[in-house]
Amino acid sequence: MKTVWFLNGLLIGCSGGGSAQFLEVEATIAETVATVVSVSWSLDQEAQVWLEYGLNGACDGEVTNSITGDSGETLILGIPPVTDVCFSAVADIDGVDLRSDSQTIRTGNIPSTFSTMTIEDYDPNLVAPGFIVGSNAIDPAMLYVVNREGDIVWYQEPLNEFLRPQMIVSQSGDSFIYNEFSKDFTDDSSKIVRVGFNGETIEEFSTPNGHHSFQELPDGTMVYIAIDVRDTDEWGPVVGDSIVEIPPDGGDPVVVYTVWDDPDIVLESHSEWGSTFYPQGKDWTHANYIYYSEDRDSYTISFRNINTVLEFDRTTGETIRSVGRYGTHDTQPGLVQYPHAGYWTAEGTLMFLTSPPGTNESWGVEVDFDDENMVADLIWSYGEGEGHKSLILGEALRLSNDNTLVNFGSTGRLIEVTPEGEEVWSLFTSVGTFPGHTTVLEDFYGEDK
Amino acid sequence: MNKILAIALLSGCGGSPEGTAVLHKDQSYDFSNVVWAQSTTITSGVDTTINWGDLTVDQLGRDMSPDSLDTVLIVRFENLTQEEVLQDASDDCIQQPDISGVVEFYPGEGEVSANLTDFSFMGYEIDPAEQILEGMGTFLLTAYSDDAAGIRMMHFIDPVQDGPSSTVELENGIASVDLSLDIDSGTRLPLDTTSIDWATLELESPCGIFPLNKFDRLTIARYDGMTVADVEDNFLYMDTIGTDVWNADIEGLSIFDLTTMTSDNGVPFTGFTADTLWLVALRCMTCDNPAPPYLAVVASE
Numbered sequence: 001m002k003t004v005w006f007l008n009g010l011l012i013g014c015s016g017g018g019s020a021q022f023l024e025v026e027a028t029i030a031e032t033v034a035t036v037v038s039v040s041w042s043l044d045q046e047a048q049v050w051l052e053y054g055l056n057g058a059c060d061g062e063v064t065n066s067i068t069g070d071s072g073e074t075l076i077l078g079i080p081p082v083t084d085v086c087f088s089a090v091a092d093i094d095g096v097d098l099r100s101d102s103q104t105i106r107t108g109n110i111p112s113t114f115s116t117m118t119i120e121d122y123d124p125n126l127v128a129p130g131f132i133v134g135s136n137a138i139d140p141a142m143l144y145v146v147n148r149e150g151d152i153v154w155y156q157e158p159l160n161e162f163l164r165p166q167m168i169v170s171q172s173g174d175s176f177i178y179n180e181f182s183k184d185f186t187d188d189s190s191k192i193v194r195v196g197f198n199g200e201t202i203e204e205f206s207t208p209n210g211h212h213s214f215q216e217l218p219d220g221t222m223v224y225i226a227i228d229v230r231d232t233d234e235w236g237p238v239v240g241d242s243i244v245e246i247p248p249d250g251g252d253p254v255v256v257y258t259v260w261d262d263p264d265i266v267l268e269s270h271s272e273w274g275s276t277f278y279p280q281g282k283d284w285t286h287a288n289y290i291y292y293s294e295d296r297d298s299y300t301i302s303f304r305n306i307n308t309v310l311e312f313d314r315t316t317g318e319t320i321r322s323v324g325r326y327g328t329h330d331t332q333p334g335l336v337q338y339p340h341a342g343y344w345t346a347e348g349t350l351m352f353l354t355s356p357p358g359t360n361e362s363w364g365v366e367v368d369f370d371d372e373n374m375v376a377d378l379i380w381s382y383g384e385g386e387g388h389k390s391l392i393l394g395e396a397l398r399l400s401n402d403n404t405l406v407n408f409g410s411t412g413r414l415i416e417v418t419p420e421g422e423e424v425w426s427l428f429t430s431v432g433t434f435p436g437h438t439t440v441l442e443d444f445y446g447e448d449k
Numbered sequence: 450m451n452k453i454l455a456i457a458l459l460s461g462c463g464g465s466p467e468g469t470a471v472l473h474k475d476q477s478y479d480f481s482n483v484v485w486a487q488s489t490t491i492t493s494g495v496d497t498t499i500n501w502g503d504l505t506v507d508q509l510g511r512d513m514s515p516d517s518l519d520t521v522l523i524v525r526f527e528n529l530t531q532e533e534v535l536q537d538a539s540d541d542c543i544q545q546p547d548i549s550g551v552v553e554f555y556p557g558e559g560e561v562s563a564n565l566t567d568f569s570f571m572g573y574e575i576d577p578a579e580q581i582l583e584g585m586g587t588f589l590l591t592a593y594s595d596d597a598a599g600i601r602m603m604h605f606i607d608p609v610q611d612g613p614s615s616t617v618e619l620e621n622g623i624a625s626v627d628l629s630l631d632i633d634s635g636t637r638l639p640l641d642t643t644s645i646d647w648a649t650l651e652l653e654s655p656c657g658i659f660p661l662n663k664f665d666r667l668t669i670a671r672y673d674g675m676t677v678a679d680v681e682d683n684f685l686y687m688d689t690i691g692t693d694v695w696n697a698d699i700e701g702l703s704i705f706d707l708t709t710m711t712s713d714n715g716v717p718f719t720g721f722t723a724d725t726l727w728l729v730a731l732r733c734m735t736c737d738n739p740a741p742p743y744l745a746v747v748a749s750e
Contacts, residue, residue, distance in 0.1 A: 034701050082648045082661055082703040106648065109701045112665035112735050118544065118657060138571070184572070277572035387528075391550060392571065412545025428546045 020093045022100045032199035034108025041089045042071035053087035059102045065445040077444035080151035081109045113158045116430040117150035126424040128399035134438035137165040165436035213289045220248030225287045229280045237281030265326045272305045291343040302342040309342035329376040341395030353394035364396025364406035410434045468643035472650045476745040479631040484538045486624035488605035490612045493583040501619035502561040507601040508624040515561045520593040525550040527586040541738045542656035598739040633677045637748035648703040663733040669695040672726040723749045
């Protein structure tokens with residue numbers, strides 16, 4: 001605990017609420033996240049209680065979620081480092097607000113190894129609401145939530161020894177989940193970790209041979225990509241990929257797909273055949289992203305090295321549709337080149353990042369499928385002529401306001417663009433690191449305010 | 450955080466507690482540096498040896514052992530010239546979007562050379578025939594030691610079609626950092642300072658405000674019988690020439706009680722005195738530039 005202020009009930013002036021009073025309101029900085037303020041409070045009776053707070057001189061304007069009881073702990077979230085937060089606890093006593101005296105606490109600073117996030121082209125009126133949740137994958141691996149001003153408002157201590165390429169918001173909306181695995185793949189330390197907004201680890205899952213990407217399904221199932229290494233007569237050990245589910249009860253992992261059993265994908269050499277990315281063998285398929293669609297009850301995998309994005313039925317395991325080298329649907333030549341992070345929009349279009357040959361660029365693209373004519377047409381893209389070439393990772397996320405957040409992976413740059421391709425926000429990392437996968441958290445408190 | 454300071458904030462009485470100096474840019478010294486590095490022309494697309502067996506003085510003029518290098522990088526800048534890279538390096542403003550690729554080599558025990566083909570990144574090994582070619586941009590070689598802040602040596606390699614088949618020698622004198630500084634140019638810190646608060650410190654640089662989280666060490670140094678000029682002449686050794694030096698890990702902080710510090714000689718810090726020279730520095734031990742981003746003289750006599 002870095003900072004403790006304690007006031008007992010005798011010291012707390014209150015207004016409203018008749019004879020009811022707060023007995024205690026105590027603020028601390030969270031042990032492992034110096035930007036999170038934890039306020040514990042107690043009342044002399046049960047009530048619905050929340051915090052009102054403001055920054056840099058203001059004491060209101062923002063509201064946390066509420067808790068009903070005679071004591072509780074409420075987090076103030078989304079605060080930049082080294083920021084004075086003024087707050088008061090508010091209790092609903094029979095329709096009258098009982099308000100504690102205001103207190104001010106300063107958030108701590110983030111670790112010195114944390115990347116500086118530089119913001120350009122920011123138009124607050126045109127960006128989608130919310131924070132960017134993600135990580136810098138490597139050197140060091142940093143998990144973070146960053147606001148649109150480039151302030152890190154939530155983080156975990158950076159690590160040099162591991163890759164942490166993805167962090168998502170849990171289905172419950174009150175925690176984050178991230179993956180972690182060996183930096184050079186020489187040992188299998190892969191796991192998925194759920195961590196509370198207060199920075200405390202809630203649970204961990206071992207994910208044997210896991211790498212790159214995972215998802216949490218609505219029922220609590222965890223699904224992740226695992227390398228699937230098999231000996232071959234022609235090539236010796238070859239590294240393919242499988243998709244593995246961990247049941248909600250934490251039972252044994254179940255392989256629901258392996259590229260080795262996919263009749264449409266051929267074991268053959270390719271341009272990346274000499275890569276030693278995986279010391280276990282030839283880097284055949286190099287899956288980099290798994291996406292689950294609840295509406296479609298399907299998984300979609302992006303395979304970098306075989307230039308294919310593939311959707312298969314979760315129940316039957318059979319391919320539904322795919323594009324690229326082993327695609328079921330035809331598309332324009334070169335459109336699916338080193339694809340990353342394929343996923344389906346609410347409109348049923350497929351988005352991913354691609355690096356078309358001959359362009360020395362990466363593009364975020366949106367593809368529309370015509371299952372009758374078995375073609376997939378490019379209907380939107382961003383990146384052509386921009387000169388951003390991602391060698392590692394990347395994605396294109398459709399946002400709630402129809403903008404798109406294009407993550408140019410190893411270039412260190414995220415760019416939000418309007419449907420017309422106008423840049424309305426961009427972020428780049430400091431030298432030596434770059435974003436992994438990202439997602440957007442619109443509000444730490446959800447709708448429960 | 451110091452408890453007294455926290456309570457003062459809590460009380461909402463305004464201002465800073467007695468003895469607290471709020472740090473601002475006007476107190477800090479004038480500092481600039483110019484980075485210069487040579488270039489070696491090599492044959493485009495051909496494997497080449499890089500040798501640092503004779504490297505005994507780094508680009509800051511500090512003695513070193515060739516086998517103390519822990520990391521050697523080759524960084525490609527597709528759209529920057531050598532001159533532009535040096536300017537950005539001088540400003541400490543090289544940024545990730547400037548970089549088109551990085552490959553690494555980690556020397557083993559006693560290893561003082563490597564071939565281009567020994568470099569890799571995340572398992573992707575370098576192929577000079579595809580990745581070290583004329584016209585692909587500017588290639589910068591940088592070398593680091595874990596036990597010393599900053600780059601130990603930098604050098605450009607310039608692949609040219611039909612260029613010479615030469616070894617790249619990382620050796621003494623092929624790069625330098627020329628420092629220009631005036632330690633006493635800022636407003637001096639009050640002599641009665643017993644704590645400092647840098648939450649609102651905004652030090653400008655050509656690439657924006659210096660990030661607060663990069664301040665990870667506080668140094669107080671006392672220089673008995675020495676002048677400001679004496680310290681300036683030995684600036685990179687400001688720790689070792691001090692009569693007494695107090696260091697504190699300030700990572701994650703923005704305010705610090707100086708009276709909690711104990712010097713390397715075991716002497717508690719009890720306050721500044723008027724009879725000698727005192728410096729206060731906020732430092733960045735993870736930055737390429739070892740010069741403190743903030744340094745101020747205390748208003749002693």
